[in-house]
Amino acid sequence: xxxxxxxxxxxxxxxxxIEDIVAANRVLAKEGVLDAFxxxxxxxxxxxxRYLMSRSRxxxxxxxxxxxxxxxxxxxxxxxGRSPYGERxxxxxxxxxxxxxxxxxxxxxxxxxxxxVSQVSLRPIAHTATFLFGGVPIFDIHVEDIGTTGLLxxxxxxxxxxxxxxxxxxxxxxxGHGNVVVGPxxxxxxxxxxxxEVNARQLAIAIALGGPIKYISAEEALELPIPLGLERAxxxxxxxxxxx
Amino acid sequence: xxxxxxxxxxxxxxxxxIEDIVAANRVLAKEGVLDAFxxxxxxxxxxxxRYLMSRSRxxxxxxxxxxxxxxxxxxxxxxxGRSPYGERxxxxxxxxxxxxxxxxxxxxxxxxxxxxVSQVSLRPIAHTATFLFGGVPIFDIHVEDIGTTGLLxxxxxxxxxxxxxxxxxxxxxxxGHGNVVVGPxxxxxxxxxxxxEVNARQLAIAIALGGPIKYISAEEALELPIPLGLERAxxxxxxxxxxx
Amino acid sequence: xxxxxxxxxxxxxxxxxIEDIVAANRVLAKEGVLDAFxxxxxxxxxxxxRYLMSRSRxxxxxxxxxxxxxxxxxxxxxxxGRSPYGERxxxxxxxxxxxxxxxxxxxxxxxxxxxxVSQVSLRPIAHTATFLFGGVPIFDIHVEDIGTTGLLxxxxxxxxxxxxxxxxxxxxxxxGHGNVVVGPxxxxxxxxxxxxEVNARQLAIAIALGGPIKYISAEEALELPIPLGLERAxxxxxxxxxxx
Amino acid sequence: xxxxxxxxxxxxxxxxxIEDIVAANRVLAKEGVLDAFxxxxxxxxxxxxRYLMSRSRxxxxxxxxxxxxxxxxxxxxxxxGRSPYGERxxxxxxxxxxxxxxxxxxxxxxxxxxxxVSQVSLRPIAHTATFLFGGVPIFDIHVEDIGTTGLLxxxxxxxxxxxxxxxxxxxxxxxGHGNVVVGPxxxxxxxxxxxxEVNARQLAIAIALGGPIKYISAEEALELPIPLGLERAxxxxxxxxxxx
Numbered sequence: 014x015x016x017x018x019x020x021x022x023x024x025x026x027x028x029x030x031i032e033d034i035v036a037a038n039r040v041l042a043k044e045g046v047l048d049a050f051x052x053x054x055x056x057x058x059x060x061x062x063r064y065l066m067s068r069s070r071x072x073x074x075x076x077x078x079x080x081x082x083x084x085x086x087x088x089x090x091x092x093x094g095r096s097p098y099g100e101r102x103x104x105x106x107x108x109x110x111x112x113x114x115x116x117x118x119x120x121x122x123x124x125x126x127x128x129x130v131s132q133v134s135l136r137p138i139a140h141t142a143t144f145l146f147g148g149v150p151i152f153d154i155h156v157e158d159i160g161t162t163g164l165l166x167x168x169x170x171x172x173x174x175x176x177x178x179x180x181x182x183x184x185x186x187x188x189g190h191g192n193v194v195v196g197p198x199x200x201x202x203x204x205x206x207x208x209x210e211v212n213a214r215q216l217a218i219a220i221a222l223g224g225p226i227k228y229i230s231a232e233e234a235l236e237l238p239i240p241l242g243l244e245r246a247x248x249x250x251x252x253x254x255x256x257x
Numbered sequence: 258x259x260x261x262x263x264x265x266x267x268x269x270x271x272x273x274x275i276e277d278i279v280a281a282n283r284v285l286a287k288e289g290v291l292d293a294f295x296x297x298x299x300x301x302x303x304x305x306x307r308y309l310m311s312r313s314r315x316x317x318x319x320x321x322x323x324x325x326x327x328x329x330x331x332x333x334x335x336x337x338g339r340s341p342y343g344e345r346x347x348x349x350x351x352x353x354x355x356x357x358x359x360x361x362x363x364x365x366x367x368x369x370x371x372x373x374v375s376q377v378s379l380r381p382i383a384h385t386a387t388f389l390f391g392g393v394p395i396f397d398i399h400v401e402d403i404g405t406t407g408l409l410x411x412x413x414x415x416x417x418x419x420x421x422x423x424x425x426x427x428x429x430x431x432x433g434h435g436n437v438v439v440g441p442x443x444x445x446x447x448x449x450x451x452x453x454e455v456n457a458r459q460l461a462i463a464i465a466l467g468g469p470i471k472y473i474s475a476e477e478a479l480e481l482p483i484p485l486g487l488e489r490a491x492x493x494x495x496x497x498x499x500x501x
Numbered sequence: 502x503x504x505x506x507x508x509x510x511x512x513x514x515x516x517x518x519i520e521d522i523v524a525a526n527r528v529l530a531k532e533g534v535l536d537a538f539x540x541x542x543x544x545x546x547x548x549x550x551r552y553l554m555s556r557s558r559x560x561x562x563x564x565x566x567x568x569x570x571x572x573x574x575x576x577x578x579x580x581x582g583r584s585p586y587g588e589r590x591x592x593x594x595x596x597x598x599x600x601x602x603x604x605x606x607x608x609x610x611x612x613x614x615x616x617x618v619s620q621v622s623l624r625p626i627a628h629t630a631t632f633l634f635g636g637v638p639i640f641d642i643h644v645e646d647i648g649t650t651g652l653l654x655x656x657x658x659x660x661x662x663x664x665x666x667x668x669x670x671x672x673x674x675x676x677g678h679g680n681v682v683v684g685p686x687x688x689x690x691x692x693x694x695x696x697x698e699v700n701a702r703q704l705a706i707a708i709a710l711g712g713p714i715k716y717i718s719a720e721e722a723l724e725l726p727i728p729l730g731l732e733r734a735x736x737x738x739x740x741x742x743x744x745x
Numbered sequence: 746x747x748x749x750x751x752x753x754x755x756x757x758x759x760x761x762x763i764e765d766i767v768a769a770n771r772v773l774a775k776e777g778v779l780d781a782f783x784x785x786x787x788x789x790x791x792x793x794x795r796y797l798m799s800r801s802r803x804x805x806x807x808x809x810x811x812x813x814x815x816x817x818x819x820x821x822x823x824x825x826g827r828s829p830y831g832e833r834x835x836x837x838x839x840x841x842x843x844x845x846x847x848x849x850x851x852x853x854x855x856x857x858x859x860x861x862v863s864q865v866s867l868r869p870i871a872h873t874a875t876f877l878f879g880g881v882p883i884f885d886i887h888v889e890d891i892g893t894t895g896l897l898x899x900x901x902x903x904x905x906x907x908x909x910x911x912x913x914x915x916x917x918x919x920x921g922h923g924n925v926v927v928g929p930x931x932x933x934x935x936x937x938x939x940x941x942e943v944n945a946r947q948l949a950i951a952i953a954l955g956g957p958i959k960y961i962s963a964e965e966a967l968e969l970p971i972p973l974g975l976e977r978a979x980x981x982x983x984x985x986x987x988x989x
Contacts, residue, residue, distance in 0.1 A: 048943075049978035050873075069974065071981030099974065121873065123943065127951035130870045130959040138374045140408035140434045141294075141365065155965060164872035164965055189961055190872045211292075211367065219371035221465050221709075221953050227374040229433055233399060233408055242313065242343065246293035249315030382618045384652035384678045385538075385609065455536075455611065463615035465709050465953070471618040473677055477643060477652055486557065486587065490537035493559030626862045628896035628922045629782075629853065699780075699855065707859035709953050715862040717921055721887060721896055730801065730831065734781035737803030 019091065020084040023060030030058055031077045032255070033199045034065060038072035039254035041120065046206050047072040051120040051191070054104040055199050057082065064108050064117075068095035085109045086169060100165055102172030103193055110176040114195040116202035121191040124213035129186040133220065135213055137229040142212035144183045144205055146234030152178040153188040164190050184209055200247035263335065264328040267304030274302055275321045276499070277443045278309060282316035283498035285364065290450050291316040295364040295435070298348040299443050301326065308352050308361075312339035329353045330413060344409055346416030347437055354420040358439040360446035365435040368457035373430040377464065379457055381473040386456035388427045388449055390478030396422040397432040408434050428453055444491035507579065508572035511548030518546055519565045520743070521687045522553060526560035527742035529608065534694050535560040539608040539679070542592040543687050545570065552596050552605075556583035573597045574657060588653055590660030591681055598664040602683040604690035609679040612701035617674040621708065623701055625717040630700035632671045632693055634722030640666040641676040652678050672697055688735035751823065752816035755792030762790055763809045764987070765931045766797060770804035771986035773852065778938050779804040783852040783923070786836040787931050789814065796840050796849075800827035817841045818901060832897055834904030835925055842908040846927040848934035853923040856945035861918040865952065867945055869961040874944035876915045876937055878966030884910040885920040896922050916941055932979035 034055055041047040049071045057063035067079040081097060082090040087105035089097055104117045128135040129151055137145040152175050154164050164187075166172050179185040179193060183205055186192050194209060196202030219226050278299055285291040293315045301307035311323040325341060326334040331349035333341055348361045372379040373395055381389040396419045398408050408431075410416055423429040423437060427449055430436045438453060440446030463470050522543055529535040537559045545551035555567040569585060570578040575593035577585055592605045616623040617639055625633040640663045642652050652675075654660055667673040667681060671693055674680050682697060684690030707714050766787055773779040781803045789795035799811040813829060814822040819837035821829055836849045860867040861883055869877040884907045886896050896919075898904050911917040911925060915937055918924050926941060928934030951958050 049981050050974055069977055071977055073985070074981050121871075123947060124950060126871050126947045127954060131951050131954045132956045133954040138433055139365075139370050143408075153959075155962065164875075164961075188959060189870055189965075215367060215370045217950050217954060218368060218461050219375050220955070222371060222375045222377040222461060223464070224376045227397075227432060229408075230399065233433075242294055245313055245315055249293050249318050253317070382677055383609075383614050387652075459611060459614045462612060462705050463619050466615060466619045466621040466705060467708070468620045471641075471676060473652075474643065477677075486538055489557055489559055493537050493562050497561070626921055627853075627858050631896075703855060703858045706856060706949050707863050710859060710863045710865040710949060711952070712864045715885075715920060717896075718887065721921075730782055733801055733803055737781050737806050741805070 020063075020088050022082055022090045023057050023063045026058060026065065028077070030055060030065070031080050033251075034067065034080055035075055035077055036251040036254045037116075037118070037199050037203050038067065038075040040203055040250040041118065041206060042071075042073040043254060044207050044210070046118075046120050046122050046210050048121050048123075049073075051118070052098050052100070052104070053199070053202075054101075054117045056108055056115045061108070061112065063090070064104055066098065066101060066104060068092075069098045087172070099167050102169050103166045103175055104172075106169060106172030106176040107179065107193065107195060110173070111179075111181070111195065113197060116196050116199040118194045118202050118206045119191065120194070120206060122206065122210045122213070124210055124217060125186055125192045126189065127217065128213055129188045129190065129192075135186065135209075135216065137212055137234070138216050138219060138226060139208065139212045140229065140233070141204075141208040143229050143234040145209065145212060146229050146231065148182065149184050149186055150178045150180065150182060151186045151188055154190075155188075164188075200243055203250065204243055204246055264307075264332050266326055266334045267301050267307045270302060270309065272321070274299060274309070275324050277495070278311065278324055279319055279321055280495040280498045281360075281362070281443050281447050282311065282319040284447055284494040285362065285450060286315075286317040287498060288451050288454070290362075290364050290366045290454050292365050292367075293317075295362070296342050296344070296348075297443070297446075298345075298361045300352055300359040305352070305356065307334070308348055310342070310345060310348060312336075313342045331416070343411050346413050347410045347419055348416075350413060350416030350420040351423065351437065351439060354417075355423075355425075355439065357441060360440050360443040362438045362446050362450045363435065364438070364450060366450065366454045366457070368454055368461060369430055369436045370433065371461065372457055373432045373434065373436075379430065379453075379460065381456055381478070382460050382463060382470060383452065383456045384473065384477070385448075385452040387473050387478040389453065389456060390473050390475065392426065393428050393430055394422045394424065394426060395430045395432055398434075399432075408432075444487055447494065448487055448490055508551075508576050510570055510578045511545050511551045514546060514553065516565070518543060518553070519568050521739075522555065522568055523563055523565055524739040524742045525604075525606070525687050525691050526555065526563040528691055528738040529606065529694060530559075530561040531742060532695050532698070534606075534608050534610050534698050536609050536611075539606070540586050540588070540592075541687070541690075542589075542605045544596055544603045549596070549600065551578070552592055554586065554589060554592060556580075557586045575660070587655050590657050591654045591663055592660075594657060594660030594664040595667060595681065595683060598661075599667075599669070599683065601685060604684050604687040606682045606690050606694045607679065608682070608694060610694065610698045610701070612698055612705060613674055613680045614677065615705065616701055617676045617678065617680070623674065623697075623704065625700055625722070626704050626707060626714060627696065627700045628717065628721070629692075629696040631717050631722040633697065633700060634717050634719065636670065637672050637674055638666045638668065638670060639674045639676055642678075643676075652676075688731055691738065692731055692734055752795075752820050754814055754822045755789050755795045758790060758797065760809070762787060762797070763812050765983075766799065766812055767807055767809055768983040768986045769848075769850070769931050769935050770799065770807040772935055772982040773850065773938060774803075774805040775986060776939050776942070778850075778852050778854050778942050780853050780855075783850070784830050784832070784836075785931070785934075786833075786849045788840055788847045793840070793844065795822070796836055798830065798833060798836060800824075801830045819904070831899050834901050835898045835907055836904075838901060838904030838908040839911060839925065839927060842905070843911075843913070843927065845929060848928050848931040850926045850934050850938045851923065852926070852938060854938065854942045854945070856942055856949060857918055857924045858921065859949065860945055861920045861922065861924075867918065867941075867948065869944055869966070870948050870951060870958060871940065871944045872961065872965070873936075873940040875961050875966040877941065877944060878961050878963065880914065881916050881918055882910045882912065882914060883918045883920055886922075887920075896920075932975055935982065936975055936978055
């Protein structure tokens with residue numbers, strides 16, 4: 014991070030929003046989508062040029078006081094001595110390029126990694142993963158001619174390149190690393206992240222069975238822009254994660 | 258749901274029956290057969306034209322007060338402000354066409370999905386899954402020329418088409434979606450749902466080993482109409498699920 | 502069971518022995534080797550013609566008061582109203598034919614089932630499963646011309662046929678069903694049952710990797726008649742299972 | 746162990762170091778890298794010729810009082826009646842030959858075993874396992890012409906042979922047995938052990954998908970000598986394992 018004047022805060026946020034971020038971290042950790050790494054952010058509800066995300070902490074440990082505010086260059090508004098994630102640039106750059114996105118998840122989703130290094134495409138077979146229809150782009154950090162630091166998206170240039178690969182899609186794989194999953198709400202992004210992993214597992218089994226596979230069709234993918242029961246799923250996940 | 262006069266109730270039900278529904282939901286959630294979606298119903302013990310099922314809730318959260326009564330067109334007798342599942346038509350239509358059935362489960366059973374999109378058949382190899390012998394039909398919602406809403410069985414026409422595909426079998430797969438499992442009792446349906454998933458996992462491994470597979474034979478499938486130890490299995494599952 | 506005079510008891514047993522049976526049931530249930538079915542027995546420490554096993558209960562629920570005494574024809578000494586397992590004949594017949602055996606486990610060990618229906622042999626690759634060297638016979642109940650009841654070992658003739666297939670080996674697979682695992686002590690049998698399952702999982706992966714596999718050699722299998730650390734493993738398993 | 750004068754102690758150790766060993770045992774047991782066997786050691790912080798490791802106990806049960814001090818021939822400084830692990834020679838010999846190493850883990854890491862008996866190499870595909878780049882040697886105890894005892898590294902000659910196979914690498918597989926993982930700190934070794942297992946699982950899936958695989962390149966492996974977020978991962982693992 015280059016030294017600069019701290020961006021101003023866009024003001025306090027409804028505690029329910031903060032709770033959503035905390036719950037999303039725990040839900041994804043318990044589902045095995047997030048390991049000791051990975052992160053979840055939400056766009057600031059009052060200012061599209063700010064986003065909210067935990068300080069650098071393992072998802073399962075995140076609590077309300079860890080949530081920091083960032084501008085879209087991923088400068089913290091006020092760190093209060095808290096260290097941000099080294100790959101926060103993923104979030105800022107996606108919020109910049111995707112006004113429709115209000116939640117971003119970066120994970121090491123375990124069964125997504127094999128597809129990220131394979132020529133076999135991660136295509137949807139399950140009706141809970143129809144959002145994968147239309148292609149899941151793979152961001153290969155080393156093909157990008159922009160200078161890299163390991164396989165990590167550790168600056169805004171790399172974040173912007175990842176956002177460009179994601180384009181208008183809900184999910185992009187990161188080669189040898191994991192994925193980014195976005196959504197118009199945190200509930201939607203969380204459920205997408207879970208069913209991306211589930212569909213990856215199911216597709217790997219279907220491929221191992223051998224023979225042709227009937228994938229989700231274009232027509233089927235179009236029919237369900239808003240998943241039925243999403244709020245119900247999020248309700249149970251959140252309650253379970255917060256121990257209520 | 259078209260507006261109509263509410264069907265009348267067929268009267269109160271033994272709390273032990275309600276407890277069975279609650280336990281079945283939790284058992285199947287803990288076994289990983291049900292995810293945040295899916296549902297379990299029981300035919301009304303006093304009236305074959307009514308069935309009992311939770312309001313729209315994730316299975317792991319279902320409690321006695323969530324159980325609603327429906328007629329076989331899946332109209333709720335009295336919703337008391339509770340929302341029913343969007344796919345309840347699966348249940349009503351199966352109870353209509355199958356007088357022998359007293360319990361219906363709809364799940365996203367994870368290892369069943371790969372078989373639902375494959376040309377490789379889900380056939381029984383385990384003695385706990387002999388009920389799969391004779392064929393596991395696959396309901397492909399998009400082949401049915403009756404108007405669809407995504408891949409969901411969201412009206413009586415689709416429910417009837419699924420019931421027709423199920424015909425007289427205990428299990429039908431739903432392509433890219435999951436399955437329906439039925440039984441003469443809830444214990445039987447639950448154990449069938451579990452061993453359908455177990456057999457799917459074991460068959461996927463057997464296929465990956467390579468070479469011919471010895472499936473359950475017709476003779477073997479016929480020999481055990483009533484599974485030994487069913488009540489024992491249900492006892493432990495129920496007690497564990499209800500935390501006793 | 503044909504009516505007959507009850508066999509006499511060979512007397513009370515050290516509570517530590519009873520605790521071993523209870524612990525073995527729970528350990529194997531927690532390890533996923535036993536599901537809601539399956540059973541564990543120990544030969545009576547004072548009388549080689551008697552064995553001890555739970556009444557018909559799911560393994561995870563077994564407590565000291567469930568343990569019954571049987572003669573080697575699997576007649577209960579005193580049922581006290583408790584129902585025995587329908588497949589107890591496995592145990593009696595093995596104790597009859599194998600004086601060296603003091604513990605018998607029958608399980609539906611999940612990854613063993615695929616090998617039981619495959620022409621690919623379950624051979625040892627892990628040093629913790631060297632006891633599998635020399636062959637794991639498969640008992641195919643329907644090849645035996647002795648009258649069957651489903652795939653269950655539900656009488657002494659079938660039990661004797663299974664014991665004959667097991668011969669002098671520590672493990673036999675039961676086609677489409679599971680396995681029997683025996684040992685000179687319950688600790689040994691439990692650890693064998695666990696590592697039979699572990700080796701099956703690891704071998705399935707090794708086969709899926711493709712190419713030749715280096716199995717445990719004859720020399721390696723001979724070198725370790727008594728597994729190092731067995732008592733240590735059993736200590737932790739027992740303590741964890743009994744919640745101490 | 747041949748009789749000899751006990752080596753002298755190099756003095757008491759900061760309780761935080763002891764806690765690290767205890768936490769590492771539990772973390773790896775909970776992650777499924779260690780089963781009822783396996784062990785973790787740390788080089789003595791004040792004396793490079795001593796190391797610290799639990800007495801012979803299953804990892805999940807290890808407590809501070811179990812930690813013993815050894816010289817590099819793996820003689821205990823003072824056993825206080827505690828039995829050491831039979832394979833402690835792995836640790837002493839690696840500390841002898843690798844001054845850079847301050848923590849050693851020996852495990853039966855389950856998905857590592859299939860690669861240890863296969864001609865398919867365990868190569869890195871995940872950015873969390875770049876340390877595997879450059880080769881993962883396989884120690885085949887029976888190829889070594891030095892006298893063996895089963896597949897166990899039960900004396901200093903075998904320990905030295907294993908250390909020679911490991912050479913300057915962070916991980917060596919032990920054929921049909923498991924692996925050794927080393928690091929400059931216990932946090933580093935633990936995270937390496939976990940991601941060796943994770944990468945093995947992911948690579949097995951990628952291979953089963955079929956087609957060419959994009960492995961981590963030399964350049965990518967070089968870029969990250971110190972893993973970002975290591976301390977964060979260790980923090981959460983330790984806290985969770987110690988129940989804080």
